[in-house]
Amino acid sequence: MSWQGILGHDEVAEAFRRTLERQRLASSYLFTGPDGVGKRTFALKLAQTLLCHRASPSEMAPCGECASCQQVMALTHPDVEVIGCPEDKSEFPVRLLIGEKERRNREGFCYNLSRKPQRDGRKIGILDDADMLNEEGANCLLKILEEPPPRSLLILLSNNVSRQLPTIRSRCQILRFRPLVTEDLETLIRQTGVADERAKQLAGLGRSGLTETAAWAEESFWDFRGALLKLLAETPPPVERLIDCVQSFVDHDKPSPNERRRRMHLAFREAQRFYRDLLHAVISSPERVPLADRENDKMLSAALARATDALLASGRETATDSLTQIIARCLAAQQQVSRNANPGSVIGCWADDLDACLLQRA
Numbered sequence: 518m519s520w521q522g523i524l525g526h527d528e529v530a531e532a533f534r535r536t537l538e539r540q541r542l543a544s545s546y547l548f549t550g551p552d553g554v555g556k557r558t559f560a561l562k563l564a565q566t567l568l569c570h571r572a573s574p575s576e577m578a579p580c581g582e583c584a585s586c587q588q589v590m591a592l593t594h595p596d597v598e599v600i601g602c603p604e605d606k607s608e609f610p611v612r613l614l615i616g617e618k619e620r621r622n623r624e625g626f627c628y629n630l631s632r633k634p635q636r637d638g639r640k641i642g643i644l645d646d647a648d649m650l651n652e653e654g655a656n657c658l659l660k661i662l663e664e665p666p667p668r669s670l671l672i673l674l675s676n677n678v679s680r681q682l683p684t685i686r687s688r689c690q691i692l693r694f695r696p697l698v699t700e701d702l703e704t705l706i707r708q709t710g711v712a713d714e715r716a717k718q719l720a721g722l723g724r725s726g727l728t729e730t731a732a733w734a735e736e737s738f739w740d741f742r743g744a745l746l747k748l749l750a751e752t753p754p755p756v757e758r759l760i761d762c763v764q765s766f767v768d769h770d771k772p773s774p775n776e777r778r779r780r781m782h783l784a785f786r787e788a789q790r791f792y793r794d795l796l797h798a799v800i801s802s803p804e805r806v807p808l809a810d811r812e813n814d815k816m817l818s819a820a821l822a823r824a825t826d827a828l829l830a831s832g833r834e835t836a837t838d839s840l841t842q843i844i845a846r847c848l849a850a851q852q853q854v855s856r857n858a859n860p861g862s863v864i865g866c867w868a869d870d871l872d873a874c875l876l877q878r879a
């Protein structure tokens with residue numbers, strides 16, 4: 518049985534159940550785990566649990582119907598503050614935390630969290646995208662972390678605990694959210710309205726969370742993935758066509774800068790996964806142990822089979838070296854995207870380097 522319909526995180530729920538029974542709730546938590554596994558949903562359920570008018574927190578069974586429960590879900594509860602990094606920003610704006618310059622420390626997330634709860638429960642602050650906090654932003658939170666306001670609870674949501682500054686990590690209780698298992702992921706994808714067959718395919722991609730998986734549900738994205746894999750199957754891939762393919766996916770329908778970044782991430786990550794799988798295939802051949810989740814992924818299987826044969830012609834050791842370099846190069850490209858590098862040059866240099874890594878073997 519999953520707690521409150523939240524799939525895959527019974528262990529975390531159980532940890533909170535014990536904590537609440539003993540009335541040992543900490544004042545700050547860092548929820549960490551892959552994007553799209555349900556950290557935010559869990560945090561909101563926890564807020565409902567703590568504020569429900571009908572059920573006591575230790576029951577861990579918010580009614581979902583009282584005014585308080587409904588306001589939490591509608592994000593209108595006066596004692597629940599939820600913020601995230603705005604779409605068009607690559608770092609968390611300080612003004613959201615401590616207010617505009619002329620109203621410093623008189624508005625914003627930290628100020629609101631430090632005020633008395635309007636009702637008799639607690640003040641709960643949920644900060645999404647905590648990975649986007651820069652040092653200044655993290656410092657804004659320090660006061661709350663070091664001297665938590667009475668009856669306050671701060672929950673930070675992070676995809677990658679290693680991206681949190683030590684100042685934050687050391688002051689929060691860290692709870693790890695696991696990647697979702699395929700069946701749970703499939704159920705969640707279906708709940709977003711994706712047809713059964715495609716939901717199965719998407720869940721089989723072997724991703725850890727809903728966000729990244731759901732991105733591919735869009736038909737044009739799926740088509741791009743097919744085109745990309747076909748190009749990557751050629752070793753080396755044709756540079757100009759590869760650049761065109763990625764660039765037109767990234768620019769399709771004139772997206773916002775953030776959407777553009779998101780697509781670049783998706784594209785480079787997809788390429789990285791392909792080369793990682795290819796490395797596995799090259800190392801394990803000729804036995805070629807097929808991964809279970811490839812069964813539904815004909816595009817990937819075909820591309821892998823083709824590239825494996827071509828690469829092995831030049832010897833396993835050389836192929837392994839080239840692939841290791843390429844995987845590192847795909848990772849580097851993702852980091853460049855995070856640092857806001859110019860999209861055109863990131864894509865161009867990446868494609869050139871792929872070509873160079875694969876030509877070396879000749």
Ligand SMILES: [Zn+2]
Pocket residue numbers: 568569570571572579580581582583584585586587
């Ligand atoms: Zn309730």
